Amino acid sequence: MGIHNYFKSLSDLEELYRCPGKFKYQSHSVASHSFKVTKIAQFLGTVEEQMGRTVDWKALYEKALNHDYPELFTGDIKTPVKYASNELKELFNQVEKQMTEKFILKEFPKEYQDVYFRRFTEAKDDTLEGKILAVADKIDLLYESFGEIQKGNPEPLFLEMYQEALDTICQYDDLHCVQYFLKNILPEMLEEEGIPAMKLSEITEMIINRHEKV
Amino acid sequence: MGIHNYFKSLSDLEELYRCPGKFKYQSHSVASHSFKVTKIAQFLGTVEEQMGRTVDWKALYEKALNHDYPELFTGDIKTPVKYASNELKELFNQVEKQMTEKFILKEFPKEYQDVYFRRFTEAKDDTLEGKILAVADKIDLLYESFGEIQKGNPEPLFLEMYQEALDTICQYDDLHCVQYFLKNILPEMLEEEGIPAMKLSEITEMIINRHEKV
Amino acid sequence: MGIHNYFKSLSDLEELYRCPGKFKYQSHSVASHSFKVTKIAQFLGTVEEQMGRTVDWKALYEKALNHDYPELFTGDIKTPVKYASNELKELFNQVEKQMTEKFILKEFPKEYQDVYFRRFTEAKDDTLEGKILAVADKIDLLYESFGEIQKGNPEPLFLEMYQEALDTICQYDDLHCVQYFLKNILPEMLEEEGIPAMKLSEITEMIINRHEKV
Amino acid sequence: MGIHNYFKSLSDLEELYRCPGKFKYQSHSVASHSFKVTKIAQFLGTVEEQMGRTVDWKALYEKALNHDYPELFTGDIKTPVKYASNELKELFNQVEKQMTEKFILKEFPKEYQDVYFRRFTEAKDDTLEGKILAVADKIDLLYESFGEIQKGNPEPLFLEMYQEALDTICQYDDLHCVQYFLKNILPEMLEEEGIPAMKLSEITEMIINRHEKV
């Protein structure tokens, strides 16, 4: 039994990389992803609150922070495998739940078992907070895939990821924060793509000329 | 102006590595560190609550999640520089505050400026949540330095970091969670150190013998 | 349809790392692992042949070379998940088979589909070649875990891997090559572990003295 | 003497990187390269067989698997050095042969020395299998250089490598498998290059519109 093992396991999430088996210019660990998702969820929650909805911040932070922790037990299973059949998906979820439960029973003192079992299993449910997490998770995926596309990654998978992420975000467009994202943030992101190829020669000439005139 | 720039900056924290200029077996980004500190703070808050104290979870999560964000503007300044004189420290804090303010005014819409200015500047204050953050920050530093010592890093700096981290944690030993850490978690960690050098030869012989007897 | 996609996928195996989610001093890709397993199998087959058994070299090389290729479709699923229940394992195998079949039907011209379907699915069966592959796969795992233990990796998982690998090898000790490995190669490996801590001071003194006497 | 040293040396090939001294987006070890060459040779052999020629599979696999093993002894010597003069090339080959021989005599038991001396020295000869190896080796080089060009590597060396590789492949165009490669696989590869710059804005708009209409 040991909370030490739990604390130590957090560092394992730094060694678990997303999208294995594909060349990437920039790699992202599950630890970093969890951080970014929580920060994004924080902003999305702020938008909802600003628009008058009540956000259960404690629930939102818990969901965002812990949503990928069980990957520690199951490893990185490719999505098409997971969703190959309803039966397999169902079995997977059972196994994931059992492994999480086993870990908690082994490592956590009795008085903390209930709260952690809840923290590690609740996630993308139908509450406002569950929906915000679902959106934040996909916004980070959108940024990860955009980053690869923008840097010139020729692998078509990243375009598929971009499309799948955006598609899922749009499914939550009854949320104020999704409307805000689609109207204000996404256009700023796409604008970047449009930056014309840098004309270094012209910039260079301009700088040199400016000095010569002095 | 652009929340897009804020979301994109989160990825810069994945490229900012802690303890630059020293050989490390395992590197830790500021993004990963922030994730681990927030998870540790979550556990420490749970201990306090279990012992009857009221935790302002929203405040705790905000502090933990954002506590190192301003490093994005200032870079990684070595501690001895920062604390070389009170005058320098004071000036430095002013500059950090100004740069954070400038970023928020430039990138955030008016309606979100106040909340983010608070989020990026409040941190290790005298509230229960501020203290828990201070402890969580040092527990992660303790784990990072322990990891290097355990892997055999000959650089004395990591022993200094271990000592400094533990020393600071002890200063908060009026907190239930610090007492819990010192009594239950730290001994588990140190026990690991004591694992006798693995006697592979004996283990090997045992396994082979077991098979031969069958 | 495209053999080009098949050739390109070989490079994806260079980006698929074994034992994700754990700190390692040295990482091994599935491509490198497949290479080493094939080279080890080549030696083991040579021992069998030397002892008078007939080796179907074509079959042996095919098995060794392709044994982990389907990981491309399924990703790296942690063993305990895979073996959580017979039902899950069965379902998994079906899904893996379907995904492999789908890839072949999509990318390979008709005239090559049969041979590749056989190449990607046959593997550790009860033939001599299937057994040699099973042993070679575990010998490489033994070397990978030994490498981490020897370099000082404090993670207990590597000792477990070492034990599991050796245990499986021993189950095939009716093979000449396993007897050869246990008698001749394993002791050489363990001898390395026994190298006394290098006494640099003594070596240094000796070298300096030798020069002074000249 | 020790097969253990031979097995251990396989891991050194994982640490030997191709094309040192040049910036690369994706690095390839000699171990990975050997794996890919063997897989490519397997396909090329399959084409020959399909066209009615007899392939000595054992010979083909041996050649492909071992063709770069002697780099372990000589290191990575730049091609222009090696071919600076016939005299130097001759001397180099002698030295490589001597070092390989020395290694085998030192590490391999007598009964395995002959077979390994053959395995480590035979390679790109005038047999069908030797030719297939020569082609497979260059196809992998073509893919490596194509990968860099496609990702935007501004270093002209990769274009030279691409040209040199293709040029050599063409010299074997009496082989069915080369004709197959030039006719069926290479065009698929080049088609990729032609993918128009991704119009993320249009894709984005399309996805959003689709949702709005629902």
Added chain:
Amino acid sequence: MGIHNYFKSLSDLEELYRCPGKFKYQSHSVASHSFKVTKIAQFLGTVEEQMGRTVDWKALYEKALNHDYPELFTGDIKTPVKYASNELKELFNQVEKQMTEKFILKEFPKEYQDVYFRRFTEAKDDTLEGKILAVADKIDLLYESFGEIQKGNPEPLFLEMYQEALDTICQYDDLHCVQYFLKNILPEMLEEEGIPAMKLSEITEMIINRHEKV
């Protein structure tokens, strides 16, 4: 006290990376940067000498070699922080000087303290050698930022770095070597940018045709 600590610290400069917190295709350590700056300064000095000016080579090499050594004590402070106010800059310089002095007093024997204090503090002054160093430092920065722009880095910071570097170089255009650089070297660099997207298809066709005609 120990020159050993000084020698060992040189390796710390290999672990100190320039431009932290930003995605880069190619990273540059302070050690590598110092090497390149010294080599560039050597060429610039050669130009000055060729044009009839007297170069104090000892001074030039000392300045170039040591100009970033104090970063070891202060860490990588972002430029905008350093120059936020004259007062802060002044204080920083004092602290840097004190830390350098403290290191020298602690690690160097008395007879070498003066020379090293001079070596670690003199740098970009108004002498010819000081000016050459200032230019060489910016030429390397220009190459580093050009490298990122050329490889397709979408981060605008690298264009800003390019402009700032060129701007500073131009301020020294009374130097022969700066005129030489602007007239002869910079145009060669920019020419590279203009290389038309490689038309692999055409090159490929040409090579294949050439063989067919034979």
Added chain:
Amino acid sequence: MGIHNYFKSLSDLEELYRCPGKFKYQSHSVASHSFKVTKIAQFLGTVEEQMGRTVDWKALYEKALNHDYPELFTGDIKTPVKYASNELKELFNQVEKQMTEKFILKEFPKEYQDVYFRRFTEAKDDTLEGKILAVADKIDLLYESFGEIQKGNPEPLFLEMYQEALDTICQYDDLHCVQYFLKNILPEMLEEEGIPAMKLSEITEMIINRHEKV
């Protein structure tokens, strides 16, 4: 022709790693190595000067800075290959010289060709400066191998490198700086090795007790 190509080639030395084909905890590029050798040579020259000898600083810096530049043309050839026979060594040196000459004729304007041909070929000769370079080169190798041994690298090669380096240094023990190194710096280095395994448990207990007493 282009100095631009020369400047750009400096960055290739950042991508050329020393001791390829062996697992290393810490890698060193030829660029970093050249920097460290020049810094070490600077100190050794200072010792000679302090003891009354005249140092030709310009020559010393030139030798140290450029001594490994020709590796750019030849790649990393393993020492045993290079020295396999006098004939091969002789031929190899000729080729290296020709390639260096070819590069200079191609890239450098006429007026700079002589000086660079001298800079790239002179090195470890019998002058005081040539000897200091030879020693500095080996001191850096000693530090590199010591670093691996100290971190626990089980590869015997690093002990061989340590011995070979020390042995060569001792051959120059008529130099004041070598005597200084052997007497003052080497013992400091070896003292580090003697640091007893850190007793974290005791340190931990001490820190906790100190706080409890307050």
